[in-house]
Amino acid sequence: MARAVSTNRKITVTVIAWSIGFLIFFPILWTILTSFKTEAEAIASPPSFLFFEWTTENYGIVMERSNYFLHFMNSVVISVGSTLIGLLIAVPAAWSMAFVPGKNTKNVLMWMLSTKMLPPVGVLIPIYLIFKNVGLLDTRTGLVIVLTLINLPIIIWMLYTYFKEIPVDILEAARMDGANLRNEIIYILTPMAVPGIASTMLLNIILAWNEAFWTLNLTAANAAPLTAFIASYSSPEGLFYAKLSAASTMAIAPILIMGWFSQKQLVRGLTFGAVK
Amino acid sequence: MTIRLSTLLGATALCAVAGYASAQDTTITIATVNNGDMIRMQGLTDDFTAKNPDIAVEWVTLEENVLRQRVTTDVATKGGQYDVMTIGTYEVPIWGKQGWLVSLNDLPESYDADDILPAIRGGLTVDGEMYAAPFYGESSMVMYRTDLMEKAGLEMPEAPTWDFIKEAAAAMTDKDNEIYGICLRGKAGWGENMAFLTAMSNSYGARWFDENWQPQFDSDAWKATLTDYLELMNNYGPPGSSSNGFNENLSLFQTGKCGMWIDATVAASFVTNPTDSTVADKVGFALAPDKGLGKRGNWLWAWSLGIPAGTQKEEAAKKFIEWATSKEYLALVAEKEGWPNVPPGTRQSLYDNPEYQKVPFAAMTLQSINAADPTNPTVDPVPYTGVQFVAIPEFQGIGTAVGQQFSAALAGQMSAEDALAAAQTLTKREMTRAGYIK
Numbered sequence: 001m002a003r004a005v006s007t008n009r010k011i012t013v014t015v016i017a018w019s020i021g022f023l024i025f026f027p028i029l030w031t032i033l034t035s036f037k038t039e040a041e042a043i044a045s046p047p048s049f050l051f052f053e054w055t056t057e058n059y060g061i062v063m064e065r066s067n068y069f070l071h072f073m074n075s076v077v078i079s080v081g082s083t084l085i086g087l088l089i090a091v092p093a094a095w096s097m098a099f100v101p102g103k104n105t106k107n108v109l110m111w112m113l114s115t116k117m118l119p120p121v122g123v124l125i126p127i128y129l130i131f132k133n134v135g136l137l138d139t140r141t142g143l144v145i146v147l148t149l150i151n152l153p154i155i156i157w158m159l160y161t162y163f164k165e166i167p168v169d170i171l172e173a174a175r176m177d178g179a180n181l182r183n184e185i186i187y188i189l190t191p192m193a194v195p196g197i198a199s200t201m202l203l204n205i206i207l208a209w210n211e212a213f214w215t216l217n218l219t220a221a222n223a224a225p226l227t228a229f230i231a232s233y234s235s236p237e238g239l240f241y242a243k244l245s246a247a248s249t250m251a252i253a254p255i256l257i258m259g260w261f262s263q264k265q266l267v268r269g270l271t272f273g274a275v276k
Numbered sequence: 277m278t279i280r281l282s283t284l285l286g287a288t289a290l291c292a293v294a295g296y297a298s299a300q301d302t303t304i305t306i307a308t309v310n311n312g313d314m315i316r317m318q319g320l321t322d323d324f325t326a327k328n329p330d331i332a333v334e335w336v337t338l339e340e341n342v343l344r345q346r347v348t349t350d351v352a353t354k355g356g357q358y359d360v361m362t363i364g365t366y367e368v369p370i371w372g373k374q375g376w377l378v379s380l381n382d383l384p385e386s387y388d389a390d391d392i393l394p395a396i397r398g399g400l401t402v403d404g405e406m407y408a409a410p411f412y413g414e415s416s417m418v419m420y421r422t423d424l425m426e427k428a429g430l431e432m433p434e435a436p437t438w439d440f441i442k443e444a445a446a447a448m449t450d451k452d453n454e455i456y457g458i459c460l461r462g463k464a465g466w467g468e469n470m471a472f473l474t475a476m477s478n479s480y481g482a483r484w485f486d487e488n489w490q491p492q493f494d495s496d497a498w499k500a501t502l503t504d505y506l507e508l509m510n511n512y513g514p515p516g517s518s519s520n521g522f523n524e525n526l527s528l529f530q531t532g533k534c535g536m537w538i539d540a541t542v543a544a545s546f547v548t549n550p551t552d553s554t555v556a557d558k559v560g561f562a563l564a565p566d567k568g569l570g571k572r573g574n575w576l577w578a579w580s581l582g583i584p585a586g587t588q589k590e591e592a593a594k595k596f597i598e599w600a601t602s603k604e605y606l607a608l609v610a611e612k613e614g615w616p617n618v619p620p621g622t623r624q625s626l627y628d629n630p631e632y633q634k635v636p637f638a639a640m641t642l643q644s645i646n647a648a649d650p651t652n653p654t655v656d657p658v659p660y661t662g663v664q665f666v667a668i669p670e671f672q673g674i675g676t677a678v679g680q681q682f683s684a685a686l687a688g689q690m691s692a693e694d695a696l697a698a699a700q701t702l703t704k705r706e707m708t709r710a711g712y713i714k
Binding site: 044 | 551
């Protein structure tokens with residue numbers, strides 16, 4: 001029986017939740033607001049929150065100066081491409097480790113995780129030289145390969161944890177009913193695993209979209225994604241905060257919208273296994 | 277059949293022409309920083325491509341630190357991603373010595389390389405070879421509020437001393453009204469607080485190393501430098517100044533919160549621009565202060581264009597550099613954007629131009645640049661070149677680590693003595709590791 005919750009408590013919890021949510025969202029909101037200010041308004045003290053002369057000129061300047069759509073398409077191809085290839089490798093790997101574990105499965109999982117502990121800059125020069133020699137510098141293919149490899153441990157771990165949640169008894173019951181491996185995967189495992197795969201995919205797209213070390217270091221003019229687009233508006237000598245905010249807003253808008261529509265799957269993905 | 281044949285022939289001819297045209301096109305990739313002058317250059321690229329229709333230009337604009345990391349990786353590995361690189365006075369001599377850059381000594385006579393300011397050219401030349409052409413040059417100077425100075429009953433000399441700066445900072449400070457006598461860099465970094473403090477220390481008679489590469493942070497001159505800096509900032513500086521760099525101070529000055537600001541001469545065009553600055557018509561300029569020892573506390577820097585060795589498009593890259601750093605380019609900017617927006621600090625002819633002499637900060641910028649000597653930056657002799665940096669590869673790491681100690685001292689986390697002792701220890705350790713000292 002559910003515990004009764006008083007109205008006051010509901011209101012309090014709601015207010016606290018909204019306050020925390022607003023606090024977390026505030027930097028993004030401030031970036032969006034600043035993008036509609038003039039450069040002078042952007043540094044005004046005290047800052048104006050809503051009552052300023054709204055302008056879209058920063059967006060116009062950014063669109064004029066940069067090839068936004070090239071960067072955008074690069075981001076889409078790199079993040080979706082690396083995620084799909086990562087899933088192709090990770091699903092069978094996670095399945096075998098979850099349902100047919102060997103004596104070294106735990107060690108393999110830990111080893112995969114340990115590759116994430118190496119600072120990326122430690123392997124920058126070797127990877128740069130390899131990419132140079134095989135002609136992958138400043139190519140989408142090169143970035144897809146690197147981001148696939150970088151995010152693979154996370155994808156495998158997430159899927160492994162999710163697959164472990166699926167009761168083996170159900171699979172055994174299917175086998176007893178005469179299901180072969182193919183039917184077992186298609187009719188039993190896949191429907192149960194789709195939410196986990198979807199949330200893993202979404203989270204990985206976000207990680208790849210936001211990746212800013214390799215995407216900056218391995219690209220120049222052709223394959224540079226939106227991270228490079230934002231970096232091009234940061235200036236140590238000059239106050240271009242409004243333009244930087246406009247560029248940032250344009251870079252985060254697609255992933256923000258995607259995150260908004262898929263928040264249910266994302267939350268499920270991030271919290272599964274938390275409550276047994 | 278006839279129609280088909282002619283269509284086929286036409287298409288073949290078109291493909292041949294297209295193939296020929298694309299074979300003629302050379303695309304050069306230029307890596308640059310997001311500074312006002314560079315953005316202006318991007319906007320004027322059409323002038324270059326109109327004069328050189330066989331060359332196309334692609335821009336890669338990055339934040340300064342990202343650019344530095346990116347082009348260093350590329351030039352060191354001969355990655356070939358860029359044909360023209362925007363690099364600073366710090367990189368040019370080091371990269372030139374390594375053979376990573378193409379010499380620009382063979383630019384045509386019409387380029388008039390002798391017109392480049394000697395101080396700037398000296399910083400870009402190694403063993404007689406000029407390895408980069410300056411796009412804009414800068415020094416540092418005092419920018420001050422004329423109204424606040426007048427209110428304080430003081431008059432800024434053209435060449436102030438540090439004692440006067442201290443006196444003026446005290447007189448101008450009005451913390452109740454959020455007006456701080458002086459704004460200086462406090463953010464840790466070899467190009468942030470250490471650029472300012474190294475230049476300041478030169479005027480105090482301090483130096484990073486003696487002739488035998490022994491660190492000198494245990495000297496009285498460094499103690500006096502850091503003590504005075506902390507006193508100025510703690511008593512008359514804005515709150516939270518240990519995280520202030522160029523942009524933070526620019527913002528404070530433009531919104532009327534600083535009485536004086538000692539920083540890059542390039543800031544002059546920002547603080548006098550009425551569109552962005554609330555104090556545009558109340559700004560005066562003076563040389564960086566001295567301590568009566570023969571050196572001023574000003575630095576020297578130039579953002580320059582260089583060509584990485586090994587590029588396949590050296591000829592086209594040279595044409596671009598010749599265009600971007602020419603007298604004609606300066607005239608083009610003046611025509612399109614006005615004289616105050618011309619990239620400063622590179623050519624003597626610009627400062628001889630009567631039109632440019634009308635720009636309020638022009639004379640002081642030139643004086644400041646000429647007052648800096650990268651080959652002889654300190655009162656006592658040193659084994660290195662560079663005014664606000666030491667032109668050795670290890671300096672980036674050491675400079676930033678020392679900057680963190682001094683920034684911590686400014687934040688009140690340690691005393692000046694402790695910061696200097698830590699700086700001495702870490703510098704000695706790194707220089708020993710690098711083999712400069714035993």
